[in-house]
Amino acid sequence: MLKKTPLFEAHKKLGAKIIEFDPWLMPLYYTSIIDEHNTVRNRVGLFDVSHMGEFSIRGKDALAFVQRLITNDASRLNNNQVLYTPMCNDEGAIIDDLLVYKFSNENFMLVVNASNIEKDYKWIEEVARKFNKDVILKDISDETPLLALQGPKAEEVLQKVTDLNLSKMKYYWFKEGKVKGIETIISRTGYTGEDGFEIYLKPEHALKIWSRLLKIGKKEGIKPIGLGARDTLRLECAMLLYGNDMDETKTPLETNIAWAVKFSKENFIGKEALLKQKEEGIKQRLVGFEFLEHGIPRRNYPILKDKEKIGIVTSGSFSPTLKKGIGLGYVKTDLSEEGTEIQIQIRERAVKARIVKTPFYKRKKA
Incomplete structure (x- = not known):
């Protein structure tokens, strides 16, 4: 329905x-x-x-519970502050990326992606059962x-x-x-x-x-x-879209949101796996690229280097602001440096592109 x-x-x-x-x-x-x-x-x-989802988390242990759920550090928040964060599983893979709204240490709201509402709530309920402390959860999506x-x-x-x-x-x-x-x-x-x-x-x-x-x-x-x-x-702005640029096969360290993983805080779900990945090094990395010739990149187009497939496009479009094709995709880590020239396979054609710094566009602040 x-x-x-x-x-x-x-x-x-x-x-x-x-x-x-x-x-x-x-x-x-x-x-x-x-x-x-x-x-x-x-x-x-x-x-x-x-269509976005909202969950209420209340109770005297609400802050400790949110800290367990997310990779970023909610203890640094003042009341009335918002935090962007991934939420990972035990393997360090991304269940969702979300916003945390702090009303007080005992009252938070999580804002999650529309396609993940049911999945996220089931996961959070399961974590709450194991947490076994004073936390009251409520899915308030339909009333918000x-x-x-x-x-x-x-x-x-x-x-x-x-x-x-x-x-x-x-x-x-x-x-x-x-x-x-x-x-x-x-x-x-x-x-x-x-x-x-x-x-x-x-x-x-x-x-x-x-x-x-x-x-x-x-x-x-x-x-x-x-x-x-x-x-x-x-x-x-190189803001990620769940289901395209990240999912449960990717970790925050492979994306451009590694900054939102705070290893200095106490155990959060996925910390052990992410520490291991950090020590061993990542095999692939999310990069931004721009076209050097005419064409529009789309999701799942192969990324090539010297005719060899080195990755895949996760998001792509014509940029109305920059007037060129731009995209995000995962490539082998050793080929992920800015300035690396690549090609994007569009049917029979390999279109020239270059890995660039993101975001592609940044607004001029007054």
Whole structure:
């Protein structure tokens, strides 16, 4: 049974191209992916990302439990701070990548990928059973729609409808506050590489806030944005997509998120396996590459060096900002240095490309 967000009918009225994004029906685009991509880079766009999952973790042992689950260090968080982290299994492989919201040492919210909600919750429940301490888990995904307002004009638009002083909110921090008199959680986070906010609210308020933001943001050029542009925006910033760039066959050390593994903290799930891998060295590494000639890389295209296959593309697209093909993929570690010239096999053609530093795009901060 395919699921719909509370805004499904609103997307249809706006003329969205609807696709199946397992197990959801979601807008791919409203006008075009490139138009929507450029809107977010230059002005402001509004996304419905209510398909994402949210779990509540409460209890006097909540912090210790979160610390056991994740590779990053939640003990460093202040209240109202957000943390990005992988969550690994005993072998050090990535079950999911997620955000941790800290309300207090006894109250956390985890935000997980839409396709992993059921899998993640089962895993966390199992860990909680073994943990056997004071922790209360709840899947609050269905009661927590999520809007993302992203782009250089995002603060300008959102400030019109909230009493919170957004200019004082730092990146990866959040506040509980009102939007048009409605209780919400607003965080300065996003998946686009631009400034922006994510707004957590109740299902009965989703349409009102969505419609209001589209109305009051007209002067700033706001548009609704689909999942197509969300993907090209995140790829330009080399933000990983679970199921493409990482899964349970990969570890954080092989990706570009090794920085989110804190070996200095006490035992977390997967620590032993990751320490072993760190000592032995990794055989493959996730890299970014750009095309040196015309072409568009896609997932599962072979990566070649001197006609020999050395890896595989995990994400690829035409970059609307850079006007060239870009992608991410795994290659043999000894061939992963920046500047290495490679080829991407597109049917009968081997297209020239070069391994480059990521992110491909970085916004200019005011």
